[in-house]
Amino acid sequence: xxxxxxxxxxxxxxxxxxxxxxxxxxxxxxxxxxxxxxxxxxxxxxxxxxxxxxxxxxxxxxxxxxxxxxxxxxxxxxxxxxxxxxxxxxxxxxxxxxxxxxxxxxxxxxxxxxxxxxxxxxxxxxxxxxxxxxxxxxxxxxxxxxxxxxxxxxxxxxxxxxxxxxxxxxxxxxxxxxxxxxxxxxxxxxxxxxxxxxxxxxxxxxxxxxxxxxxxxxxxxxxxxxxxxxxxxxxxxxxxxxxxxxxxxxxxxxxxxxxxxxxxxxxxxxxxxxxxxxxxxxxxxxxxxxxxxxxxxxxxxxxxxxxxxxxxxxxxxxxxxxxxxxxxxxxxxxxxxxxxxxxxxxxxxxxxxxxxxxxxxxxxxxxxxxxxxxxxxxxxxxxxxxxxxxxxxxxxxxxxxxxxxxxxxxxxxxxxxxxxxxxxxxxxxxxxxxxxxxxxxxxxxxxxxxxxxxxxxxxxxxxxxxxxxxxxxxxxxxxxxxxxxxxxxxxxxxxxxxxxxxxxxxxxxxxxxxxxxxxxxxxxxxxxxxxxxxxxxxxxxxxxxxxxxxxxxxxxxxxxxxxxxxxxxxx
Amino acid sequence: xxxxxxxxxxxxxxxxxxxxxxxxxxxxxxxxxxxxxxxxxxxxxxxxxxxxxxxxxxxxxxxxxxxxxxxxxxxxxxxxxxxxxxxxxxxxxxxxxxxxxxxxxxxxxxxxxxxxxxxxxxxxxxxxxxxxxxxxxxxxxxxxxxxxxxxxxxxxxxxxxxxxxxxxxxxxxxxxxxxxxxxxxxxxxxxxxxxxxxxxxxxxxxxxxxxxxxxxxxxxxxxxxxxxxxxxxxxx
Numbered sequence: 001x002x003x004x005x006x007x008x009x010x011x012x013x014x015x016x017x018x019x020x021x022x023x024x025x026x027x028x029x030x031x032x033x034x035x036x037x038x039x040x041x042x043x044x045x046x047x048x049x050x051x052x053x054x055x056x057x058x059x060x061x062x063x064x065x066x067x068x069x070x071x072x073x074x075x076x077x078x079x080x081x082x083x084x085x086x087x088x089x090x091x092x093x094x095x096x097x098x099x100x101x102x103x104x105x106x107x108x109x110x111x112x113x114x115x116x117x118x119x120x121x122x123x124x125x126x127x128x129x130x131x132x133x134x135x136x137x138x139x140x141x142x143x144x145x146x147x148x149x150x151x152x153x154x155x156x157x158x159x160x161x162x163x164x165x166x167x168x169x170x171x172x173x174x175x176x177x178x179x180x181x182x183x184x185x186x187x188x189x190x191x192x193x194x195x196x197x198x199x200x201x202x203x204x205x206x207x208x209x210x211x212x213x214x215x216x217x218x219x220x221x222x223x224x225x226x227x228x229x230x231x232x233x234x235x236x237x238x239x240x241x242x243x244x245x246x247x248x249x250x251x252x253x254x255x256x257x258x259x260x261x262x263x264x265x266x267x268x269x270x271x272x273x274x275x276x277x278x279x280x281x282x283x284x285x286x287x288x289x290x291x292x293x294x295x296x297x298x299x300x301x302x303x304x305x306x307x308x309x310x311x312x313x314x315x316x317x318x319x320x321x322x323x324x325x326x327x328x329x330x331x332x333x334x335x336x337x338x339x340x341x342x343x344x345x346x347x348x349x350x351x352x353x354x355x356x357x358x359x360x361x362x363x364x365x366x367x368x369x370x371x372x373x374x375x376x377x378x379x380x381x382x383x384x385x386x387x388x389x390x391x392x393x394x395x396x397x398x399x400x401x402x403x404x405x406x407x408x409x410x411x412x413x414x415x416x417x418x419x420x421x422x423x424x425x426x427x428x429x430x431x432x433x434x435x436x437x438x439x440x441x442x443x444x445x446x447x448x449x450x451x452x453x454x455x456x457x458x459x460x461x462x463x464x465x466x467x468x469x470x471x472x473x474x475x476x477x478x479x480x481x482x483x484x485x486x487x488x489x490x491x492x493x494x495x496x497x498x499x500x501x502x503x504x505x506x507x508x509x510x511x512x513x514x515x516x517x518x519x520x521x522x523x524x525x526x527x528x529x530x531x532x533x534x535x536x537x538x539x540x541x542x543x544x545x546x547x548x549x550x551x552x553x554x555x556x557x558x559x560x561x562x563x564x565x566x567x568x569x570x571x
Numbered sequence: 572x573x574x575x576x577x578x579x580x581x582x583x584x585x586x587x588x589x590x591x592x593x594x595x596x597x598x599x600x601x602x603x604x605x606x607x608x609x610x611x612x613x614x615x616x617x618x619x620x621x622x623x624x625x626x627x628x629x630x631x632x633x634x635x636x637x638x639x640x641x642x643x644x645x646x647x648x649x650x651x652x653x654x655x656x657x658x659x660x661x662x663x664x665x666x667x668x669x670x671x672x673x674x675x676x677x678x679x680x681x682x683x684x685x686x687x688x689x690x691x692x693x694x695x696x697x698x699x700x701x702x703x704x705x706x707x708x709x710x711x712x713x714x715x716x717x718x719x720x721x722x723x724x725x726x727x728x729x730x731x732x733x734x735x736x737x738x739x740x741x742x743x744x745x746x747x748x749x750x751x752x753x754x755x756x757x758x759x760x761x762x763x764x765x766x767x768x769x770x771x772x773x774x775x776x777x778x779x780x781x782x783x784x785x786x787x788x789x790x791x792x793x794x795x796x797x798x799x800x801x802x803x804x805x806x807x
Contacts, residue, residue, distance in 0.1 A: 274575075277614075277618040278614035278617050278618055278641065279614040279615045279617070279618050281614075282614040283614055283615065317615060318615050318781045318782075321613075321614075321615050349783060350781075350782045350783035351782055351783045351784060517576070518574060518576070519574070520574040521574075523574075524574035524679070525574065526574060551576070552575070552576065552618050553575070553576035553577065553578070553618045553619050554576050555615050555618075555781065
């Protein structure tokens, strides 16, 4: 048995050769069953290209004490930081562990393998407590930051809470990477109990990812504090588990076969900032009762000149619950010269029954109109924003009135009075114009807005600057009255606008208050989360998932458009 | 910095004088679990509503501090003890509101105007309750004097509760309504009906807040069970 069964050693994958061999795999798997052993063994013993077992959240966020085992493993190797990625999904790990297959066998021909590590409160199924190479005591490692929930967009890591760690096949140093020699990992499948043999060195199961049930601490196996290595234990465990159906008692369903699949990928795990709240975890979205051609989630991404754009609009929990349409919308456009990017967000006022129509109308029309104005004037500062908003307001009004008339055929269009229209359709609008190419490290931007959808600038150092206005700042009781189209303020000053230049590294974004409210004045958790998540442009679906982060009581539709600079290619 | 969202706080202030003993107390005790069930069924509202219970007889006590009722492992019941001091109830309510609202704001929540449902089955035994009521409800927005977190008070009166006295508890008069047991109705059944009114009001107000409205939603004439009379017509 290993000396400290409760402290599985981390796989220091860069030292795969040295460490793990020394760990005892040379023994050919003595007490090999400790799950943690398995990793080094898998790694070293057979030059395991197949060693990379990618696991998602496989286990119960087990109790603090019990975690000592596997978490220590993360730390035993030398004060590795404990990474609470799981914190981002507070308390609901089981829901996600359930019905997910978390284990995938990577293609042995891949040059790097990824081991998913969830150091921290979760004992990994199979107990792999890998840590990334640089994490060994490094404070600079990105994962060392405790608030890493948003690191998901780092391309080295999968979107799941698993952090991918390049695992050099130990074939580099140890026994050959010949796929034929692949260690096939022994997975315990409680369904049919099949186990594939494996192991090039020794006949012991190299790895048993059976979740906390077989953890050193869970399941009351105090007779065997950490090493469930012996075959008897293994078998005893099998019978202990009994028939769990498709899941072991902690809801983990390991993949049965020891077969390499030709595919890879991980399910996306929703982001949560702080407490998720019951609504986020319990609400099951309902399809719309009427087809308004508005998808629950809309995403766009791509490059334009020297900028990289991500846009997402996500239906909020309350609308998902009530089977109402998404009342937010975004729009994108560019001026004919390609010099200016135009981005628009619109937030339909929830009390209006056609507000979603108003918002999507504005989001569609505004970019075109602004682009036309830019073609005429050349500079956003020269645009007559008031006239533009007036036009948008008129369009919302007339189209809205027609729409109402078509919904109530008995009424003539002219019979519908203004008050009815305004009551049924109302939307905020915020427009951003920014240069697609930076000159001398600076980009010009212009923002014009009516309503409470804010514009923010995120500096490369993570500090936030509001480019429009922070909602409700200074007021103790927030007024529920919002300025919104089709009503336009009687004075030009009612249409606010702002302009300036931003450094190339800064990120400019506009959003509706579904994101703006939880962001607040950007000094809280949400600000830190987004600053970390959006340091570099994430892939579009991750961006949408980040815009739709869970946070208790924030159930409004969420929309955000963010603009990054494309970094200059280095020669 | 208010980054935790908006909450709607509600209180139930319930008379636990000796006269409540029996079926009436049982019905009053059932309000809390029923509300918890209703909020459990609607997680969107459940995340936004906070509920607290204060009981009063000769003195007043906090039965359940303002909280998310579905996060409580047990919900307390009510027991009777003595007379009927309205003053004690209002004093404690003011104290609770002050500390609860400030706590929530310190935690980063935006707090909606609180509402207090006041249930009594008899007349007050103390003479100076008006003073306590003043202190609880008076607020001058222009000068900022008074109690900033004054609640909307919704009185429920059964049995021996005096309609005119209860009417004086309405605050603010244009936002609140008075619910009295109808003549000849059964008091315990009336309390059960009032529980329904309370719960539907909490849910509707929560829903209104979600949909961008504001203010307390209270059922009016024609929307309440037959054994309750609604008073919402204020000409004076």
